[in-house]
Amino acid sequence: xxxxxxxxxxxxxxxxxxxxxxxxxxxxxxxxxxxxxxxxxxxxxxxxxxxxxxxxxxxxxxxxxxxxxxxxxxxxxxxxxxxxxxxxxxxxxxxxxxxxxxxxxxxxxxxxxxxxxxxxxxxxxxxxxxxxxxxxxxxxxxxxxxxxxxxxxxxxxxxxxxxxxxxxxxxxxxxxxxxxxxxxxxxxxxxxxxxxxxxxxxxxxxxxxxxxxxxxxxxxxxxxxxxxxxxxxxxxxxxxxxxxxxx
Ligand SMILES: [Zn+2]
Numbered sequence: 001x002x003x004x005x006x007x008x009x010x011x012x013x014x015x016x017x018x019x020x021x022x023x024x025x026x027x028x029x030x031x032x033x034x035x036x037x038x039x040x041x042x043x044x045x046x047x048x049x050x051x052x053x054x055x056x057x058x059x060x061x062x063x064x065x066x067x068x069x070x071x072x073x074x075x076x077x078x079x080x081x082x083x084x085x086x087x088x089x090x091x092x093x094x095x096x097x098x099x100x101x102x103x104x105x106x107x108x109x110x111x112x113x114x115x116x117x118x119x120x121x122x123x124x125x126x127x128x129x130x131x132x133x134x135x136x137x138x139x140x141x142x143x144x145x146x147x148x149x150x151x152x153x154x155x156x157x158x159x160x161x162x163x164x165x166x167x168x169x170x171x172x173x174x175x176x177x178x179x180x181x182x183x184x185x186x187x188x189x190x191x192x193x194x195x196x197x198x199x200x201x202x203x204x205x206x207x208x209x210x211x212x213x214x215x216x217x218x219x220x221x222x223x224x225x226x227x228x229x230x231x232x233x234x235x236x237x238x239x240x241x242x243x244x245x246x247x
Contacts, residue, residue: 021054034101097174119197135161173212
């Protein structure tokens, strides 16, 4: 029998996945393809939207999948690239959520010899963005093994000519990593039309995990922007840092 608290956790994760899909689509980095998943804590399973446009998924449509990328719950069908998510949850205990989509500017950057240049705070926040040098959909164990070696311990990766994979410590954090990767890619492509971006001098590489666990500014802003929850409910859900604390 499944414990009541576990059902609550799954219900909450399904709602957050649906909200994340709405934001990724509203922000234009996800279209009819693309998927967002979340690990079910304490299990070898995860939740993922099925194989139709993410914006149309309701919580009841979200499927449960094991670490062999086999559907064990929900109506399905699940995405053919579910194995991207499965291998990240298998090999990266730090990863709690994964986004894969075909973000346009990131695809352009994935085709540049330079890859993403850490020329801005957003671009530098990733501490290096590997490029997986194969454009094929990642839908076999052999491709997934090569992909996991390529991303290593990084938060995000570009898939050459194909798209992005973004991970995070929460559903919201993975979405924000994906959105920031596409934003940095768009800025780089724009800047390259008139100059060559240079790495930011004296930059502090790396990310704040706390900010991805509790993105109390960007996520409420996006929920409100896309009309996903009533304004009062969004405000009530914000957990700001106390005055004097910074990250
Ligand atoms: Zn894909």
